[in-house]
Amino acid sequence: MGCASRQLDGERYKKFFITNGHKIIDQPDEADYILVNTCAFRKQEENRSIDKIKEFHRRKKEGAQIIVCGCLPGINKQRLIEIFDGEHFTPQNSNKLDDLFSAKIRLDSIADSNKFELTRVKSALDLLKTVWATNKSELLKKITNYIKAKVTMKQRELNSREKFFIRISNGCLGNCSYCGIKLAIGKLKSKPIELITREFLDGINHGYKKFVLTSDDSGAYGLDIGLNFPELLKKLAQISNDVELEIEELNARWLVQYQDELINILKKQKITNFWVAIQSGSDKILMMMNRPGKGGINSIVNCIKNIKQNIPKLQIKAQYIVGFPGETEEDASATTKSIIDSNLDAVNLFKFDPKPSTEAAYLPDQLTEKQKNKRIKIMKKSLKKHGVEVFTNN
Numbered sequence: 001m002g003c004a005s006r007q008l009d010g011e012r013y014k015k016f017f018i019t020n021g022h023k024i025i026d027q028p029d030e031a032d033y034i035l036v037n038t039c040a041f042r043k044q045e046e047n048r049s050i051d052k053i054k055e056f057h058r059r060k061k062e063g064a065q066i067i068v069c070g071c072l073p074g075i076n077k078q079r080l081i082e083i084f085d086g087e088h089f090t091p092q093n094s095n096k097l098d099d100l101f102s103a104k105i106r107l108d109s110i111a112d113s114n115k116f117e118l119t120r121v122k123s124a125l126d127l128l129k130t131v132w133a134t135n136k137s138e139l140l141k142k143i144t145n146y147i148k149a150k151v152t153m154k155q156r157e158l159n160s161r162e163k164f165f166i167r168i169s170n171g172c173l174g175n176c177s178y179c180g181i182k183l184a185i186g187k188l189k190s191k192p193i194e195l196i197t198r199e200f201l202d203g204i205n206h207g208y209k210k211f212v213l214t215s216d217d218s219g220a221y222g223l224d225i226g227l228n229f230p231e232l233l234k235k236l237a238q239i240s241n242d243v244e245l246e247i248e249e250l251n252a253r254w255l256v257q258y259q260d261e262l263i264n265i266l267k268k269q270k271i272t273n274f275w276v277a278i279q280s281g282s283d284k285i286l287m288m289m290n291r292p293g294k295g296g297i298n299s300i301v302n303c304i305k306n307i308k309q310n311i312p313k314l315q316i317k318a319q320y321i322v323g324f325p326g327e328t329e330e331d332a333s334a335t336t337k338s339i340i341d342s343n344l345d346a347v348n349l350f351k352f353d354p355k356p357s358t359e360a361a362y363l364p365d366q367l368t369e370k371q372k373n374k375r376i377k378i379m380k381k382s383l384k385k386h387g388v389e390v391f392t393n394n
Helices: 004-019 043-059 077-083 096-100 124-134 136-161 193-205 229-239 252-257 259-266 283-288 296-310 329-342 369-385
Strands: 033-038 065-070 163-167 210-214 244-251 271-279 315-322 346-351 389-391
Touching (some): 004 163, 033 043, 252 296, 259 296, 283 296, 296 315, 329 369
Parallel strands (some): 210 244
């Protein structure tokens, strides 16, 4: 479960085990070891991860060992250890696998995967049995969430099959006050450009026409190894400009900083989508998030408008946090206005979810869930009137 980077981690772990002589099986109740790759991006993913750990604990055979990885141990370790006392690690210390399994082939020597199979949603029958045995009052909610998850999973599965994923880096350079993920992923570590170009060529040679550049902070690529993001795109364009590229996890600061170079690159290369993390249309809230940028939100809006004017076919989608501590109705309105003014193609609105050990979790003026839900409802209605596709998943 989780984002593309964590899914790719899971595929890499599979390679690690197979290379070291282990057999991967589908039935957890027959396994000697169960590796649970968790997500805790939002409360609902965190809850799902906790439920999955409990489920495997019930199903595992006697003597089998559960190992928990992914972001949960870094984002909310306290909640994890309340229900689990076994081995665990985060993406930034995944080399712990070497010691746990006395590996002859070390994890560092295992190449990244470029494809992943989305974890199947459990069958409706298993789900109903579990719910009925635990909390009957949650039955309708669970069924509804199951149906939504099944549809979303199928859509993602169909889309991912024809795409070749290239992870360009791990970690980030940010210090956002709300972000728990940085506690799990660590500092920026860019992949050597030679490895990226090799993966790109491999995908082309296997007939792929659609590529996704993904990471935890794509625009920061190379800054730890004397390169930068535009240089990477130019290098890929030299190899081929006949394939489509999507860029995930692009902090808005890099979009503004590299604006002119990106426009020149976009005119020559088939980059179809940018997923940009903007998070708020209020300069006050962006400052509280530790995401101040040169020129504030106006520079971001103007940058997106400029790029869209030069490259009309480019799809720019963005994500925002709604209900950050201290956010007023005026701040929310400013976010709505900035989205409309930017002419964004789609947005993902996330409710603020306080994470332990983050500054934002202890800020004053925390909003209630009712306030956040109401605010999202109002924003969604307004944005849809202006033709903006809105995703909430809340």
